[in-house]
Amino acid sequence: MEKSNFNRRAFILRLLKAGGVIAGAGAAGFLFYDPNGLPRPGQEMAGVYLPDFSLPEQKGKMAVAHGSDREKTLRAALDAIGGMKAFVQKGDRVVLKVNAAFASPAAISATTHPDLVEAAVRVCFEAGAASVIVTDNPINDPASCFSLTGIGPAARSSGAEVMLPREDLFRPVTVPGAKLIRNWPLLYGPFASANKLIGLAPIKDHHRSGASMTMKNWYGLLGGRRNIFHQDIHTTITELAQMATPTLVILDGTVTMMQNGPTGGSFSDLKPTQTMIVSTDPVAADAFGATLLERKLSELPHIGRAEAAGVGTADYHSLSPEILSNIS
Amino acid sequence: MKITTVRRISQTFFLLLFFWFCFVMTLGERWHQLRGWPVNWFLQLDPLAALGTLVTTGTLFRGMVWAVVTIALTALLGRFFCGWLCPFGTLHQLIGYLAHRKEKTLARAAVNQPHRAQRIKYYILIAMLAGAALHLLPFADSASLQTGLLDPIPLLYRSVNLILLPFADGAGLPVSPLPRFYEGAFLIGAIFLTALFANLWIPRFYCRFVCPLGALFGLISRYSLFRMGQRESAKCTQCHMCEKNCEGACAPGDTIRIHECVLCMNCLHTCRQARMTYSTALSAQGEILSPDLSRRGFLISAAAAGAAIPSMRLSGALAANWNPNLIRPPGALAEADFLSRCIKCGQCMRICPTNIIHPAGLFEAGWEGIWTPILNYRIGTSGCQKNCIACGNICPTAAIRPITIEERLGTGAFAEQGPLKTGMAFVDRGRCLPWAMNLPCIVCQENCPVSPKAIVTDTVYALLHEMEIIEADGNTLELKGKLEPGQAATGDYFCTIRGRGIGKEGESEGETGNGQHGAEEEGGGRIRITANTESRLTLERKWDSSPSPRETAQIRIRLQRPVIAVDRCIGCGICEHECPVRGLRAVRVTAENESRNEEHLLLL
Structure with a gap:
């Protein structure tokens, strides 16, 4: 028992x-023991912000080069404002924000041209950059966008790293004083260790905002349900321009998409305009781009509003940009 | 080296090769990403897929002719495919071995005895082939290829493509760079795991009782030249060692069931008397060549399929009751032809770079179309990209035709017939922001990849507020009323004066699809508002004739309202994918006007 x-x-x-x-x-x-349950959602305003990447001593620099070879016009325009060495120093970690929005071939000009990407990466490395990251959060399938546009292969072959928009690379951002971009997912991964930001944008017609140029290009850093920003596109672009203060912007008007933007899709939408604009003032660059697009500034309210917000000047003449013709 | 060791090496090699083919099936620039790897090879070696499509279509599409090699080798060697090559069989064998390895010899021999239920797989095969052959009867026109439901090669591809690999996607592994989703994947996974876990009960459960491909090999192996058997010269001591690891449950020590023997050859070395042999001679205790199928069973199986397929079609899904949400990939055949070719392998779903091809569920494609490819524009990284023809070029049976970019876009030699259309977009004006809520948006129009765009816009200046004017001074207006400061300063707001007209209202500026800007500014009665306080508007310019007090100012918002250009829309669904109304999208694609079914034509 x-x-x-x-x-x-x-x-x-x-x-x-x-x-x-x-x-x-x-x-x-x-x-x-928890007497409260979860707090009311959406109250936290934590998160990241993009540091100011601009160089105070380079304020208001701008140069324009005419020609059809993107590498040559880019180099000529850069040389006119002191060369890339003035903007990228030895050991710098550079982010190139391209426009890779659509999975269409480079010839359609809906995206940053791979020749320009390659040239820009190379110039950065020549100036002593330690690393170059090429990134965007495209509209179409990201992997397809980077490979079909040729941006991915161009970036990798010239030694840059391509960063696709993985979910874990986003952090909430709040633009100080902004009405719309508050606690919004931002593609922050590429910026975690970067100290220079260069924007590379094509010039395109855009049905809602009138034009897609360097300031609209920052839209590709947003994640989440960003399409709702189209309800107030001009305020959104203005806030984007306040959010990102780049070291330099490169606006590629070698070919301009005059209509059917921002996707294009046909050569008849394009016009050879043979212009490369390099500037530290995105507002001035876009104002110049508007002339290639044959739009009045009154049709592009975001340019005036970005100027009013202190991002830059729409009167690009006041920067007395050097105009270099017939670069070949 | 023992023959069983050689077999294990062969099984391991083909299992790894199978996984390698699944792994490389990603579009990309890296060396391992679909660089001409014959990723469909296992499907092409599969004689059930070949026979099924041969019966339904009368042809063997391209690589499906590999099945001839498999059949020829089976006629020579027996069921080598099951025991030496089949990756699904290898998984079953591995799990069965692990689960039973510690059991006593007699217990293992008991579980490996031939079982009456092993006939079931033959009835399954008969039913599937009967369903596929239904159209050969003079009074029936409906044939349906359903072999893919249980055919182990499509089943394994489907399971790996839609269940296993998605776990690795987006996890930093070199597969798909972003996470992928597959609607209804749970059921596919549940069946896969059930098939694997069944080995804990009886080894090679699926192979013995379910596998219609194994049944087909069983029927062929009666003609095989070489077979397992016993030689006369050695005595049997009834030790049952030969049955201990018998994979096919074919009674090697008794009258051997040739049609069940999967050539594992485990009996060869375990027989202490060396009685077992693989030769062309007749087995000492005789052979059973064919499964014991009754005429009644045969007829019932065939009749079951003969009743099931037409019953499924009574839903009218192939006639007037077609499902508008059933959007097939570009190049897919007309529905009846499609169903007679698709083997539900999921290759198109895996290769699709935007992850929009999904296995159809019951409510989308009906019983017949379960796990066939359907486009879902809500899931995935984009709509269907118009420069992509990956799905048609990987489809092993040409259920999705291997189209060229030219054919897809309707260029070159295909200019006359125009682009392939997967469906057509419809704007839901009750949900669309500019139509229903007077909010600017037009995301759909911007993202439309067609040139000229298949979404045009009607520009209207919708009236929001009317306010009496207190004072007009240059380009400012002092109003009676209250506005939220800055509310009208976004660039989208305009001011008009009641009774003076608003310029070219309602003109469809996108009619040519190119959104000509600028014309409206000269239009007359409206001026853009650049700033506002509670009661004061600042306008972009002065009025031509200044309004007088007590006239009424109107605050209007400029809206571009999307309208589908029916003749240009290709149904790619990029608009639906991008629509900011995220729940039920305000622009949605249905199978209307799709190229593959003439009776779905919408336009004159």
Whole structure:
């Protein structure tokens, strides 16, 4: 019989075990007791912001080069404002924000041209950059966009790293004083260790905002349900221009998409305009781009509003840009 | 080296090769990403897929002719495919071995005895082939290829493509760079795991009782030249060692069931008397060549399929009751032809770079179309990209035709017939922001990849507020009323004066699809608002004739309302994918006007 083994010692042991279970359950209940449930969502305004990548001593620089060879016009325009060395120093970690929005071939000009990407990466490395990251959060499938546009292969072959928009690379951003871009997912991964930002944008017609140029290009840093920003596109672009203060912007008007933008899709949408604009003032660059697109500034309210917000000047003449013709 | 060791090496090699083919099936620039790897090879070696499509279509599409090699080798060697090559069989064998390895010899021999239920797989095969051959009867026109439901090669491809690999996608592994989703993948995974776990009960459960491909090999192996058997010269001591690891449950120590033997050859070395042999001679205790199928069973299986397929079609899904949400990939055949070719392998779903091809569920493609490819424009990284023809070029049976970019876009030799259309977009004016809520948007129009765009816009200046003017001074207006400061300063708001007209209202500026800007500014009665306080508007310019007090100012918002250009829309779904109304999209594609079904034509 078991009975004979069940003595006082065994009983006390059993008592202790039962007590342990009771104490454990009680302790767990005490430690994990939550009288409130979850706090009301969306109240936190934590997150990241993009640092100011601009160089104070390079304020208001602009140059324009005419020609059809993107590498040559880029180099000529850069040389006119002191060369890339003035903007990228030895050991710098550069982010190139391209426009890779659509999975269409480079010839359609809906995206930053791979020749320009390659040239820009090379110029950065020549100036001593330690690393170059090429990134965008495109509209179409990201991997297809980077490969079909040729941006991915161009970037990799010239030594840059391509960063696709993975979910874990986004952080919430709030633009100080902004109405719309508050606590919004930003493609922050590429910027984690960067200290220079260069925007590379084509000049395109855009049905909603009138034009897609360097300031609209920052839209590609947003994630989440960014399409709702089209309800107030001009305010959004203005806030984007306040969010990102680049070291330099490169606006490629070698070919301009005059209509059917921002996707294009046909050569008849394009016009050879043979112009490369390099500037530290995105507002001035876009104002110049508007002339290639044959749009009045009054049709592009975001340019005026970005100027009013202090991002730059729409009067690019005041920067007395050097105009270099016939670069070949 | 023992023959069983050679077999294990072969099984391991083909299993790894199979996984390698699944792994490389990603579009990309890296060396391992679909660089001419014959990723469909296992499907092409599969004689059930070949026979099924041969019966339904009368042809063997391209690589499907590999099945001839498999059949020829089976006629020579027996069921080598099951025991030496089939990756699904290898998985079953591995799990069965692990689960039963510690059991006693007699217990293992008991579980490996031939079982009456092993006939079931033959009935499954008969039913599937009967369904596929239904159209050969003079009074029936409906044939349906359903072999892919249980054919192990499509089943394994489907399971790996839609369940296993998605776990690796987006996890930093060199597969798909972004996470992928597959609607209804749970059921596919549940069946896959059930098939694997069944080995804990009986080894090679799926192979013995379910596999219609194994059944087909079983029927062919009666003609095989070489077979397992016993030689006369050695005695049997009834030790049952030969049955201990018998994979096929074919009674090697008794009258051997040739049609069940998967050539695992485990009996060869375990027989202490060396009685077992693989030769052309007749087995000492005789052979059973064919499964014990009754005429009644045969007829019932065939009749079941003969009743099931036409019953499924009573839903009218192939006639007037076609599902408008059933959008097939570009190049897919007309529905009846499509169903007679698709083996549900999921290759198109894996290769699709935007992850929009999904296995159809019951409510999308009906019983017949379960796990066939359907486009879902809500899931995935984009709509169907118009420069992509990956799905048609990987489809092993040409259920999705291997089209060229030219054919897809309707250029070059295909200019006359125009681009392939997967469906057509419809704007839901009750949900669309500019139509229903007077909010600017037009995301769909911007993203439309067609040139000229298949979404044009009607520009209207919708009236939001009317306010009496207190004072007009240059380009400012002092109003009676209250506005939210800055509310009308976004660049989208305009001011008009009641009774003076608003310029060219309602003109469809996108009619030519190129969104000509600028014309409206000269239009007359409206001026853009650049700033506002509670009661004062600042306008972009002065009025030509200044309004007088007590006239009424109107605040209007400029809206571009999307309208589908029906003749240009290709149904790519990029508009639906991008629509900011995220729940039920305000622009949605249905199979209307799709190129593949003439009776779905919408336009004159």
